[in-house]
Amino acid sequence: MDILILIVIIAVVAVAVISGLVVNGRRKQAPPPPDGTRARPAPPAEPQVGEDAAPPVTEEERRTIEEVILPGPEAPPAPPAPEVEVPEPAAGRMVRLRARLARSQNSLGRGLLTLLARERLDEDTWEEIEEILLTADVGPAPTVELVERLRERVRVLGTRSPEELRALLREELLAQLGTDLDREVRTEGGVSPEGEERPAVILVVGVNGTGKTTTTGKLARVLVAEGHSVVLGAADTFRAAAADQLQTWGERVGARTVRGPEGGDPASVAFDAVKEGITQGADVVLVDTAGRLHTKSGLMDELGKVKRVVEKHGPVGEVLLVLDATTGQNGLTQAKVFAQVVDVTGIALTKLDGTAKGGIVVAVQRELGVPVKLVGLGEGADDLAPFDPEAFVDALLA
Numbered sequence: 506m507d508i509l510i511l512i513v514i515i516a517v518v519a520v521a522v523i524s525g526l527v528v529n530g531r532r533k534q535a536p537p538p539p540d541g542t543r544a545r546p547a548p549p550a551e552p553q554v555g556e557d558a559a560p561p562v563t564e565e566e567r568r569t570i571e572e573v574i575l576p577g578p579e580a581p582p583a584p585p586a587p588e589v590e591v592p593e594p595a596a597g598r599m600v601r602l603r604a605r606l607a608r609s610q611n612s613l614g615r616g617l618l619t620l621l622a623r624e625r626l627d628e629d630t631w632e633e634i635e636e637i638l639l640t641a642d643v644g645p646a647p648t649v650e651l652v653e654r655l656r657e658r659v660r661v662l663g664t665r666s667p668e669e670l671r672a673l674l675r676e677e678l679l680a681q682l683g684t685d686l687d688r689e690v691r692t693e694g695g696v697s698p699e700g701e702e703r704p705a706v707i708l709v710v711g712v713n714g715t716g717k718t719t720t721t722g723k724l725a726r727v728l729v730a731e732g733h734s735v736v737l738g739a740a741d742t743f744r745a746a747a748a749d750q751l752q753t754w755g756e757r758v759g760a761r762t763v764r765g766p767e768g769g770d771p772a773s774v775a776f777d778a779v780k781e782g783i784t785q786g787a788d789v790v791l792v793d794t795a796g797r798l799h800t801k802s803g804l805m806d807e808l809g810k811v812k813r814v815v816e817k818h819g820p821v822g823e824v825l826l827v828l829d830a831t832t833g834q835n836g837l838t839q840a841k842v843f844a845q846v847v848d849v850t851g852i853a854l855t856k857l858d859g860t861a862k863g864g865i866v867v868a869v870q871r872e873l874g875v876p877v878k879l880v881g882l883g884e885g886a887d888d889l890a891p892f893d894p895e896a897f898v899d900a901l902l903a
């Protein structure tokens with residue numbers, strides 16, 4: 506009986522102990538949060554060691570201050586690179602611009618044809634013909650020569666049909682302009698004694714305001730259109746705007762412009778431009794010079810120095826004189842001073858679209874003994890044309 510009582514007591518104690526353990530275990534489980542999400546484990550109150558320890562935060566994982574993206578205004582977009590233009594081919598430009606020439610030179614060509622077609626070619630008529638030629642700035646000596654030739658040829662002509670007169674006048678005008686002159690702008694470079702390739706160097710000279718800088722820029726386009734690589738030298742350091750103007754022309758066709766400080770030494774800019782041309786392996790270096798000088802000795806000093814300094818790199822292949830066709834005899838006198846200072850090898854005659862004095866082409870060639878190589882026929886970027894005597898005379902007689 507005692508044993509039975511003992512077994513019952515042991516059983517009761519055992520049940521009590523087991524149920525106590527279960528309740529304790531349940532109490533240790535955290536209740537789920539009311540929203541059903543999983544609770545984050547609480548960070549350890551103290552650093553742990555051994556297997557329980559969290560791996561350390563490495564340097565790579567730590568964000569530096571530069572990596573932090575702060576809210577703020579967006580950075581402005583980079584300015585677009587200037588667009589490089591493809592200039593129009595130079596060949597045939599004079600034909601394209603023929604209408605402009607025909608308009609401006611109407612009084613010369615048509616005037617001569619009308620007078621030559623008169624029934625009676627008396628002394629008065631010949632004087633009128635002479636007058637027309639002089640007014641168009643053909644110049645006294647070429648005018649006398651031309652009138653004599655025309656008189657002689659008309660005398661032997663039986664009839665004077667408009668076609669015959671046109672053909673005759675065309676021939677005589679062409680003879681005055683010269684059809685066999687070398688009008689190519691020289692773009693052949695050279696080789697230094699050390700065997701280094703050198704670009705062709707073109708100096709552009711002339712009185713300021715004649716269109717010198719504009720012509721340099723337009724010529725750069727002509728050369729680029731012909732496939733040449735070009736470097737520009739802004740040696741007109743007297744006017745900062747001239748360098749800006751030239752640089753803008755250059756940027757449009759992807760040509761670099763070398764410039765110096767305002768009022769700096771033009772010869773040094775010219776020298777640096779040619780040096781840059783050699784470094785870049787450019788085909789042509791075009792140097793825009795200043796023509797502000799009023800005295801011949803000042804001009805001689807400056808242009809002479811520019812040429813001498815540039816020639817340390819090698820010979821200057823071309824000296825282009827820019828002449829404003831609207832300035833007539835006055836412009837011609839100035840041109841002669843330039844020709845005495847430097848060996849001019851070609852003429853760029855500008856603003857031929859704005860004057861009836863196209864005869865200046867004959868006069869300037871005669872006076873300076875150098876061919877007109879380029880003519881300016883407008884303010885447009887591609888309005889500079891290689892001079893073509895036949896297209897010119899055809900426009901005159903249109």
Ligand SMILES: Nc1nc2c(ncn2[C@@H]2O[C@H](COP(=O)(O)OP(=O)(O)OP(=O)(O)O)[C@@H](O)[C@H]2O)c(=O)[nH]1
Nearest residue numbers: 713714715716717718719747855856881882883884
């Ligand atoms: N109509 C016409 N205008 C031209 C021609 N060539 C140049 N011009 C204009 O003539 C003006 C003077 O040109 P510039 O190139 O600034 O003259 P510049 O000789 O370089 O003068 P500086 O820069 O002061 O030395 C500009 O308005 C040109 O657009 C042309 O063939 N026809």
